[in-house]
Amino acid sequence: MPNGSSILLECLRREGVEVFFGYPGGVVLPIYDEMVRQKTPRHILVRHEENACFAADGFARASGRVGVCMATSGPGATNLVTGLVNAMMDSIPVVAITGQVSTKLIGNDAFQEADTVGITRPCTKHNYLVKSLADLPHAIKEAFHIASSGRPGPVLVDLPKDVLQAVWPGIESDAALKYPDFVDLPGYKPSFEGHSGQIKKAAAMIWHAQRPVIYAGGGVIASGAGALLEQLSELVEAPVNLTVMGLGAIPSDHPNCQGMLGMHGSYAANQAMVEADLLIAVGVRFDDRVTGKLEAFCKHAKIIHIDIDPAEIGKNVKVDVPIVGDCGQVLEKLNTRLADSREQSDGGLHHRESRRAWLARTEEWRRKHPYEYTDRTDEIMPQALLEEIQRATNGDAIVATDVGQHQMWAAQWLRFNRPRTWITSGGLGAMGYGLPSAIGAQFACPRDTVIALVGDGGFQMSIPELGTLASEQLPVKTIIMNNGYLGMVRQWQDLFYQGRYSSVEFGVFPDCEKLGAAYGIKGMVVRDRAVLRDALQETLAHPGPVLLDVRVSREENVYPMIPAGGALSDIILTDEDARKAATARPVPAQVGSGAGEMS
Amino acid sequence: MPQTLSLYVENKSGVLARVAGVLSGRAFNIDSLTVAKSFDPGFSLMTVVVDVPASLTEQVIKQLSKLINVVTVTCVSDSPAVVREMVLVKIYLPDEMRSRLLQEAEIFRARVVDSAPGSFTLEATGDSDKLEAFLGVIAAYGRLEMARTGTVAMPRGASRAVAVRNPSPKVAAGGPILL
Known part of the structure; x- marks a missing residue:
């Protein structure tokens, strides 16, 4: 007879789930017992619940499908929290399933009881406590619908043990379950289409602009609108700035692509924002890491903002033409309108020469101010490591990162040929994300090369997942950019705290050859620039998992850099500029936490 | 300046906490909050008086509207009620x-x-x-x-306490988003 646990697995199958990431415990025992009999969906045993959520998140980013994770009640559920907030901040579709103590015990401070729905309420797009088995299929149906539609995000479903054990009456097998084929959510009706009057206004505004810039982000990737964005850029002949979440939306090699903008973005991307007279913002949220000082942000520009979430419109920046809708659907209509010859003759042709001159200027900025560093033979510069990775993968690998200096250098130096190959914790900046998200991405894309590019700090937060790599024989290549520091925190202490280093040096780091060997994973340590290329080749050619520890130059800083709270025009390009700027400026008022990037 | 918001919400457990959470998560103080079943027992009507700067009222309304269980949010302070x-x-x-x-x-x-x-x-x-x-x-x-x-609170005349939730068709260029 079907019971709550078998029905749950049946519901997951009906949602097309093939693999999910989890960790067992007391109240989810009925589900894990059911897994003995049911082989699908496949459960991947991770080493910590936070990493189950990160893996589900990495799976979702790499595949575009909903990632699923599971944890027990109490500590299992609380360990998911960082992963849920991470998915929330970056709008990633994740469904988390947690066990809960039996309904009769809820509120009694039972063993391993926590108010999971209460704790995760602000960490999720929505959550459910299923108090009766009859409600389970609807809750799962709604969870997947809410997670994956509109602005995607995490949804948690909390399942008490007695619900998991209850018998589902009236059917002989799970396959006979009548799974709901619609959802009834009167308060949830995301709008996709975009208002045609607004799109018309946007088109007219675009054709009257002389210095337009496209500023695109994660919404484009979520909506699968990369090709349409490319088309927009070509129609308008406008440069494209990408947020850290938007990297890969159009190929890095596209002639109009300026790469990343914002705090560590390219000179060209940021300078284009300063001088633009029109900003076409697509699937972005005007994050403080992008805008810098709001009062100085895009002073000369009118702003068109396309986003599926109405709450993002006007949240940080006043917008001239808001368009609420799915990036893809809106861009399709907008492009059609822009391509219309009547629209073009109404101003489009008039300013074409100005726009071409503007595009040429941005090209010159890109040429004059590329990302730069001085390569050395006596040590490995972090940027050189990335250039070697780029050379070895040709932009075709999926790269998952942790948070900090290595992440920003990777965003600068790696080239992306297609969307969903760049897996990074953008909004939350959660250290320890790189390795588990790479695991999720590898399950989503088993034939792709997946690299977990991590710093020595974040790696030490996720070492236990080497166990998952080994037991699943996943060919993830973990590359540690090891400078022996919490590099980004050190950089801030260097630049803004007069070089007073505090708690940024561990002093001890495991011997990765031995660490790898302890898990049965090939481990290598590289200190010599001369052998780096061969070591990378060997890493990528190895059929199984590899742990490659690359010792890089220790005190290199990430540039360009716009100091927190500075205007985009305050961009700093070198150590020397940085020190000048630092002495001219007081210590920033906001002090960052230890979790990588700071305020 | 206290704003009076009228929320039409699903009558489900936890909805009050979700609404309160959106406000407390942004450090706004609730002056008063009432909630009871609406004419349709599947839904409740909530009236919240909350101390929000006028410039942020629209953002608060939109954040509250994002809650899955919230059907509509109306700012009663803006209209005769x-x-x-x-x-x-x-x-x-x-x-x-x-x-x-x-x-x-x-x-x-x-x-x-x-x-x-x-x-x-x-x-x-x-x-x-x-x-x-x-x-x-x-x-x-x-x-x-x-x-x-x-x-x-109840808006006067024919204007409905429950406006259309989805603001996109009413968005005016440069102007506030009307809910």
Whole structure:
């Protein structure tokens, strides 16, 4: 007879789930017992619940499908929290399933009881406590619908043990379950289409602009609108700035692509924002890491903002033409309108020469101010490591990162040929994300090369997942950019705290050859620039998992850099500029936490 | 400036906490909050008076609208509306003051709902300004204990308390988003 646990697995199958990431415990025992009999969906045993959520998140980013994770009640559920907030901040579709103590015990401070729905309420797009088995299929149906539609995000479903054990009456097998084929959510009706009057206004505004810039982000990737964005850029002949979440939306090699903008973005991307007279913002949220000082942000520009979430419109920046809708659907209509010859003759042709001159200027900025560093033979510069990775993968690998200096250098130096190959914790900046998200991405894309590019700090937060790599024989290549520091925190202490280093040096780091060997994973340590290329080749050619520890130059800083709270025009390009700027400026008022990037 | 918001929400457990969480998560203080079943028992009507800077009201409305269980959010402060609050106030006063108090109560159309030696309990209804004035007057007569319901609101005329949730068709260029 079907019971709550078998029905749950049946519901997951009906949602097309093939693999999910989890960790067992007391109240989810009925589900894990059911897994003995049911082989699908496949459960991947991770080493910590936070990493189950990160893996589900990495799976979702790499595949575009909903990632699923599971944890027990109490500590299992609380360990998911960082992963849920991470998915929330970056709008990633994740469904988390947690066990809960039996309904009769809820509120009694039972063993391993926590108010999971209460704790995760602000960490999720929505959550459910299923108090009766009859409600389970609807809750799962709604969870997947809410997670994956509109602005995607995490949804948690909390399942008490007695619900998991209850018998589902009236059917002989799970396959006979009548799974709901619609959802009834009167308060949830995301709008996709975009208002045609607004799109018309946007088109007219675009054709009257002389210095337009496209500023695109994660919404484009979520909506699968990369090709349409490319088309927009070509129609308008406008440069494209990408947020850290938007990297890969159009190929890095596209002639109009300026790469990343914002705090560590390219000179060209940021300078284009300063001088633009029109900003076409697509699937972005005007994050403080992008805008810098709001009062100085895009002073000369009118702003068109396309986003599926109405709450993002006007949240940080006043917008001239808001368009609420799915990036893809809106861009399709907008492009059609822009391509219309009547629209073009109404101003489009008039300013074409100005726009071409503007595009040429941005090209010159890109040429004059590329990302730069001085390569050395006596040590490995972090940027050189990335250039070697780029050379070895040709932009075709999926790269998952942790948070900090290595992440920003990777965003600068790696080239992306297609969307969903760049897996990074953008909004939350959660250290320890790189390795588990790479695991999720590898399950989503088993034939792709997946690299977990991590710093020595974040790696030490996720070492236990080497166990998952080994037991699943996943060919993830973990590359540690090891400078022996919490590099980004050190950089801030260097630049803004007069070089007073505090708690940024561990002093001890495991011997990765031995660490790898302890898990049965090939481990290598590289200190010599001369052998780096061969070591990378060997890493990528190895059929199984590899742990490659690359010792890089220790005190290199990430540039360009716009100091927190500075205007985009305050961009700093070198150590020397940085020190000048630092002495001219007081210590920033906001002090960052230890979790990588700071305020 | 306190804003009065009217929320039409699904009548489910946890919805109140979600609404309160959106406000507390942004460090806004709730002046009053009432919630009860609407005419359709599957839904509830919530009236929230919250201290939000006027410039952020639109953002708060949009964040509340994002909650899956919230069907519509209307800012009642922006449009003509009937706004009422009830207070039960017990006043301890000397016997010789009782008849004068009753005269004051009459002015505010407050009713006596309980009487005991040494005290009256009065019921008064009105908008918050009227109740403040009433309480100010009777406070002179003796020690007070009170229970207030908080504000409930209903837009005047044909305008519906529950507007269309999805704001996109009403978005005007450069202007505020009308909900």
